[in-house]
Amino acid sequence: MCRHIIVKDVEGFKFVKSAIARLTGREKYSPVRVLRGELLEPHAKNSPTTNFRIVHDHSVLMFVEEEDLVTLNKEEFLLLEAIYKPSDRFAAFMDGTLELGLFLEQNSIVFVDMYDPGNVKKTQVKGTVMYKGEVNGVPGTLFGIKVS
Numbered sequence: 581m582c583r584h585i586i587v588k589d590v591e592g593f594k595f596v597k598s599a600i601a602r603l604t605g606r607e608k609y610s611p612v613r614v615l616r617g618e619l620l621e622p623h624a625k626n627s628p629t630t631n632f633r634i635v636h637d638h639s640v641l642m643f644v645e646e647e648d649l650v651t652l653n654k655e656e657f658l659l660l661e662a663i664y665k666p667s668d669r670f671a672a673f674m675d676g677t678l679e680l681g682l683f684l685e686q687n688s689i690v691f692v693d694m695y696d697p698g699n700v701k702k703t704q705v706k707g708t709v710m711y712k713g714e715v716n717g718v719p720g721t722l723f724g725i726k727v728s
Contacts, residue, residue: 582621582622582651583619583620583621583635583651583652583657584619584620584621584632584649584650584651584652585617585618585619585620585649585650585652585660585669585670585673586614586615586616586617586618586620586644586648586649587616587648587649587650587670587673588616588648589613589614589615589616590613590614590642590644590648591611591612591613591614591642592611592612592613592614592634592640592641592642593609593610593611593612593640593641593642594609594610594611594612594639594640595608595609595639595640595641609641612640614634614640614642615666615667615670616666616670617665617666617667617668617669617670617671617673618634618635618666618669619634619635619636619652619657619660619661619669620632620633620634620635620642620644620649621633621635623641630643630644630645630646631643632644632649635661636719650673655682655721656678656682658714658720658721659672659678659681659682659720659721660672660673660678660720661719661720661721662718662719662720662721662722663720681721681723684709684712684723685709685712686709686710686711686712687708687709688708688709689706689707689708690706690707690708690709690725691704691705691706691707692704692705692706692707692725692727694727705727705728706727706728707725707726707727707728708725708726708728709723709724709725710724710725710726711723711724712724
């Protein structure tokens with residue numbers, strides 16, 4: 581299935597499931613803001629190319645112009661999927677972090693930001709990629725880093 585990252589905030593609609601809606605047959609949608617950095621997929625196999633839903637929340641539907649999307653290959657999608665927040669995902673997509681992730685492999689040397697317990701002071705430490713791949717129950721491609 582073709583997957584995309586959205587590069588511009590858009591308005592979408594969240595499908596609200598309620599007992600009344602099920603009984604009456606009336607679907608209810610509430611407007612919702614879809615942030616750049618969300619991962620999208622086509623709403624259905626035969627849907628128009630502008631009709632999308634959020635990968636991890638199929639209740640949110642939207643129409644998106646082609647110029648507001650970038651198509652991702654499978655490896656790019658899996659790397660970005662591991663990043664939880666859309667703003668962080670968009671930053672990784674834009675600042676070159678995604679490209680770095682594509683080229684990293686086992687035994688690659690990296691520098692990792694480490695924070696003190698109060699999450700105040702940041703220190704960069706050298707590390708080695710020991711693992712790149714999936715972890716059961718966690719979406720996306722993750723890295724295991726051994727710090728020196």
